[in-house]
Amino acid sequence: MSGEDLYVIDYLLHGKPRSFVIRTKTMNNAEAWQWASCDAGIAPIPRPGRPPLKRFSKPMAERFGVTEVQWRESVPLVWEEDHVK
Numbered sequence: 226m227s228g229e230d231l232y233v234i235d236y237l238l239h240g241k242p243r244s245f246v247i248r249t250k251t252m253n254n255a256e257a258w259q260w261a262s263c264d265a266g267i268a269p270i271p272r273p274g275r276p277p278l279k280r281f282s283k284p285m286a287e288r289f290g291v292t293e294v295q296w297r298e299s300v301p302l303v304w305e306e307d308h309v310k
Contacts, residue, residue, distance in 0.1 A: 231299035236261040239290040246299055255280070257296040262286045 232252045235244045245264050249256070262268035262281035267289040271278050286294070 232257075232296050233299050234261055234264070234294065234296045236265075236294040237292045238265045240292075252296055252298075254294075254296075255282075257294050258283050258286050258291070261291050261294045262289070265289070265291050267291065 229248050229250050230252070231246055231248050233244065233246050234257050235242065237243070243261075243264065245260075247260055249260075259268065259280050262285075263270045265286075267286065268281040269278055283294075
């Protein structure tokens, strides 16, 4: 998987709960706020090979209705071969 992990990001958009899963190399609070802003449609999604875009900070995202951003590592999915008939 080339050093990338799956993360779940939960947030509120204008008071309504939203959640999504993202695959990325690193995750921290600043990254979570940026990706939540992208998911909410207020920040552009960065394109590979293009110059970096302006990042959305917590105060900037909150002005557009994104609040209570939390993130966690996704639980790995384990396929059990014994249950296949």
